[in-house]
Amino acid sequence: MDQDEEARQSIINSIETRWAKSDQEIFVAAVLVNPLFRMSIFQPLARFNTANIRDLFVRLYKRFYRREPPRSFITHAYDFLEGKGFFATLRTQVRDEIHDASEKVRAFLNFNYELKLMYNCISEASTRPYNHH
DSSP: OOHHHHHHHHHHHHHHHHHHHSOHHHHHHHHHTOTTTTTGGGTTSTTOSHHHHHHHHHHHHHHHHSSOOOHHHHHHHHHHHHTOGGGTTHHHHHHHHHHHHHHHHHHHHHHHHHHHHHHHHHHHHHHSOOOOO
């Protein structure tokens, strides 16, 4: 085994050890509640069906709130995961927000670039003697 392979395996072992010690349900739930991913990342895995994910959400609800979740929580969980009801347009809304934010960042970067060009021109002009004809 060469050094690169040993290093790679060492990193994988370290990640797997940390993952085994972590609260995996929290991490899985964090991905599941991301409106851009929801269940899509876990779709190939049979154990991540809607019923099991509902059970995960219920377990976490009980853990955080120390009581049974209201029926509306379960209904909203199903609607969220399936993109129905109140959550029917959420993915589109999130994508639109990301697009708008990207446009604002792009505009800011362009403006910042233009300011730097202006600053460089002004700096350069201020160091040259004024030539008046």
